[in-house]
Amino acid sequence: MLIGYRRAQLALQKGEEDLAREALKRRKSYAENASSLKAQLDQQKSVVENLVSNTRLLESKIAEAKQKKDTLKARAQSAKTATKVSEMLGNVNTSGALSAFEKMEEKVMTMESQAEALGQLGADDLEGKFAMLETTSVDDDLAQMRKELSGRSLKGELPPGRAAASKSGSPFRDTEIEKELNELRKKAKEY
Incomplete structure (x- = not known):
């Protein structure tokens, strides 16, 4: 932004008021554009931070779900084995x-x-x-x-x-x- 201001000064010193005005307009337009882009950048940073946070939360929930699935699978296998053992013991005639x-x-x-x-x-x-x-x-x-x-x-x-x-x-x-x-x-x- 400093460049636009110096150019306007230089143009004024040389008696080119219209050129100085044009340089200041551009300077102002660039400043507004930069301000708008900075606001968008800040907003995008916030969105990215939210996405990263949600991704981590989702990964945590996926890991928890996998662990729960493994636990349930092990419990189901244990119950199946216990059922088979009970059936086997039920079929065994102890008096025989x-x-x-x-x-x-x-x-x-x-x-x-x-x-x-x-x-x-x-x-x-x-x-x-x-x-x-x-x-x-x-x-x-x-x-x-x-x-x-x-x-x-x-x-x-x-x-x-x-x-x-x-x-x-x-x-x-x-x-x-x-x-x-x-x-x-x-x-x-x-x-």
């Missing part, structure tokens, strides 16, 4: 499961009893053989007495051993017991 465990326990106890019985039968059979070796029969005792009475017995002489056992190999064996023992052995092998 307990019954299966009881049956399993009974089976194990039966197997243990059978194993113990087989062990005892084997031990009884072995004990029977030892008992047979250690004891003498009544016939052997009578024969020994006869020898002693006849004076034939020598001191330190052992009594004669027992005669060969029956067909089964043991006087204590019974065919029914043998059958039962074989059945138990078969069952033990199955388990």
Whole structure:
């Protein structure tokens, strides 16, 4: 604006009043135009600041909405999983499961009893053989007495051993017991 004023001064000094007037008119027009543009600029600055503020607010609301969406999605998934678990648990028959465990326990106890019985039968059979070796029969005792009475017995002489056992190999064996023992052995092998 200073340029327009200097030009008007210069024109006046040279005697060009019309030129000076024209320079001052332009100066005034430029000043009014500048004032109007400044007002528009200030107004636009305010609009831009409002837009920036609203954009930030909108971005904040969008971020909040995304977070809420993620939270709701997680809650929905959790509820879906809980429903499936409840359905699964509802379909599980707890009494049936307990019954299966009881049956399993009974089976194990039966197997243990059978194993113990087989062990005892084997031990009884072995004990029977030892008992047979250690004891003498009544016939052997009578024969020994006869020898002693006849004076034939020598001191330190052992009594004669027992005669060969029956067909089964043991006087204590019974065919029914043998059958039962074989059945138990078969069952033990199955388990």
